[in-house]
Amino acid sequence: QSALTQPPSVSGSPGQSVTISCTGTSSDVGSYNRVSWYQQPPGTAPKLMIYEVSNRPSGVPDRFSGSKSGNTASLTISGLQAEDEADYYCSSYTSSSTWVFGGGTKLTVL
């Protein structure tokens, strides 16, 4: 199974909005809503930010939102803050009953 495709890096200034894409295939992102996003600051375990495409766990700010169109899912962070600087990963369930992650995107807050 191939990793989902994410841009290696994105950046934005405080207060701006950024969007990270996650492109898969009709065998994963395109067929299931089991798409999640994780935030990983350096040296820490990933933290769940979005599940089932657009659902936020308790405690995650509503500045984080998710969506999906076809084989591509997206994470949007609005009102960017310095503390949002981290690596972000998407994941999806697949038609082979496995899970696949994206390659990760480094978010830099300028």
Add this chain to the structure above:
Amino acid sequence: QVQLQQWGAGLLKPSETLSLTCAVYGGSFSGYYWSWIRQPPGKGLEWIGEINHSGSTNYNPSLKSRVTISVDTSKNQFSLKLSSVTAADTAVYYCAREGNHCSGGSCHSATFDYWGQGTLVTVSS
């Protein structure tokens, strides 16, 4: 509050077998799938495999021939064994719970909602 605590050997020689265990504290153990995920230094996440309380497993096809995941429901623990390791298996290994999403009366694994602290496993001669 659900907590996952993991442990295992951190330094292996090529051809040895990696062995890690993850204990689950708080919450229910049954009714969920439990996964192992790894992250080579400076690289992305890779799903290794999963198991439920009944012992039903699914593995990443690229690792399937070398991976065994087992469960001990009496201790609320699950374990990973990866045989014939090489330097390419050097990574931080995480255990994680697959959180369920319920809709229309049915539930399914939807995400990785709780993670262990991670264990760095280095393979070097």
